[in-house]
Amino acid sequence: MHIPDGFLDPKISSGLIGVAATVLGLCFARVMQAVTALSPVKAMATTAGNITGGFKRVLTPAGEKTIYKMGMAAALVFAAQMFNFPVGSGTSGHLIGGVFAAVVLGPFAGAIVIATVLGVQSLFFADGGLMALGANIINMAVIGSIGCYYIYLFIKKTAPEWIAISVAAWSSVVLAAAACALEISASGTIALSAVFPAMIKVHVIIGIAEALITLAFINFFRSMLKEEK
Amino acid sequence: MKRLFLLAIAVAVLAAFFASAYPDGLDSIAQKLGFSGKSIEHAAPMTGYGMKWLPEGCPSTAVAGIAGILLIFGIFGLIAFALKKFARKA
Numbered sequence: 164m165h166i167p168d169g170f171l172d173p174k175i176s177s178g179l180i181g182v183a184a185t186v187l188g189l190c191f192a193r194v195m196q197a198v199t200a201l202s203p204v205k206a207m208a209t210t211a212g213n214i215t216g217g218f219k220r221v222l223t224p225a226g227e228k229t230i231y232k233m234g235m236a237a238a239l240v241f242a243a244q245m246f247n248f249p250v251g252s253g254t255s256g257h258l259i260g261g262v263f264a265a266v267v268l269g270p271f272a273g274a275i276v277i278a279t280v281l282g283v284q285s286l287f288f289a290d291g292g293l294m295a296l297g298a299n300i301i302n303m304a305v306i307g308s309i310g311c312y313y314i315y316l317f318i319k320k321t322a323p324e325w326i327a328i329s330v331a332a333w334s335s336v337v338l339a340a341a342a343c344a345l346e347i348s349a350s351g352t353i354a355l356s357a358v359f360p361a362m363i364k365v366h367v368i369i370g371i372a373e374a375l376i377t378l379a380f381i382n383f384f385r386s387m388l389k390e391e392k
Numbered sequence: 393m394k395r396l397f398l399l400a401i402a403v404a405v406l407a408a409f410f411a412s413a414y415p416d417g418l419d420s421i422a423q424k425l426g427f428s429g430k431s432i433e434h435a436a437p438m439t440g441y442g443m444k445w446l447p448e449g450c451p452s453t454a455v456a457g458i459a460g461i462l463l464i465f466g467i468f469g470l471i472a473f474a475l476k477k478f479a480r481k482a
Contacts, residue, residue, distance in 0.1 A: 164418040169432035199475070222475040230475070234468030235393060238400040238461045245407035245441065245457050247416060255414035283463055288456070289436035343418060353427045361425065365417045387396055 164343050164366070165284065166299055168292030172350035179346070180297030186305050187278055190271040197269075198226025229272065232388070236264050237276045239380065241283065248372060256369030259339060261307030262315060262332040263377045267384045270312035277304035298346050302339040311335040325378060332377035333370035340366035397465075404457030408441075409450045 171179075201218040222230075240260035247255035260280070265273030278300045284290040291299050315331035344362040348355035415423060422428035433439065438456045446452035 164416065166418065167431035168434060169430040170422070170427070222472070227472050227476070230468055230472040231393060234465050235396040235400070237464045237468065239396060239403065241460050241464055242400045242403035242407065242457060245404055245411060245453075247407075247412040247414065249412040249414055250417075252420075253414050254420040255412040255416050257416060279464065279467060283460060283467070285436075287437050287460065287463065288441055289433050289439040290441070292432070293434055340417065347427075352430060353425055357425050358421065361421045362417065365421065369417060383399070384396065387393075 164299075164302065164340055164362075165281070165291030166295040166302075166343060166347070168294050170292075170347050170350065170352050171295055171298055172352075173294065175346060175350050176292075176294040176298055178297075179301050180294070183278070183297040183300040183305065186309075187275065187300070190274045190278075190309075193271040194229075194275060195220075197272075198222060198229050200226075229268070233268060233272055233276050236260075236268060236273075236384065237279050239384075240264060240276065241280045243376065243380070244280065244284070250365065250368045250372070254365055256336075256365070256372055258373055258376050259303050259307050259335055260377070260380075261303055261335045261339075262311050262328065262373075263380045263384075265308045265312035266315060266328060266331075266377075266381050270309040273308040273312065274304040277308050298343075302342045302346075303335075306342055307335040307339045310338065328378055328381060329374040332374040336366050336370035336373045337363060397461075400461050401458060404461055405454045408454035408457055 199220040200223045202221045204217050204219050240258070240263065243258040243260060245257070247257045250256045259277070261273065261277050263273075264276040267273075268276065281291060281296060281299050281303060285293055285296050285299070311331045311334050314334050315327045318327035318330055340362040341359070344355065344359040347353060348358050414420065419428065422431070438444070438459065441456045441460075442448050442452040443455050443459070446455060
């Protein structure tokens, strides 16, 4: 559901770009905190010991590995998003990957992963508009990854993890579709009464595929990483 | 790690050859409800997931997919490299 340019009112799309940039900024800050550590800066070496001159932030080995994991997840999501599958009545769907990225990397890194994929798709493949990038990031990276991660956590408290993942993944598609419909109708492109039920109807089905693919990808990703330990 | 890379490449190539050509959820609804004409496609190096110097078709899409994957690795590799090099004062 990559919104192309032309569907959204310029005020709405620029507003959403602002919101998306703010949220991504917060995500960057959180991820930076997680992948770096403070390291004392040696200012002077004396016979009594080193005098530290403050601290600097350095990338930890585990942090570096996390960034490579983010790259792997992003590449996998990008490839999977190319794989449209038919869902009936001449329509196809594809993975969003928000819950997959959030579950294997955490919500903030997950959002960055999805946002990067969306950015590459828009800039290099014209898949999704440039002005619409803010809306697409809100729908798929913020709602689809961060928002639905909390659905996953909530369900995990009382149900097995695979149910939590499935429901969160299904919800990510439906909620993103709902947001998409709201944005397009608020822009005056089409009436809400027409686009909202249509979007929900088709994405309720696509969400089932998202749940299955997400479960498979999470399993594969985790077993790959376990083997490396 | 390398296996995940190969999986991504494999998925992209398989997608190029076997993915459904039907329009996706939003596109098909736009066509059915009649607002698909409003979309504006901007210029991009690999529009529609194809390389411009290859004839349109599955191999071209596969190459585009691989290019996208390498691009994404490049971006994250660059981030890791930049963080390693430019550790800054707390």
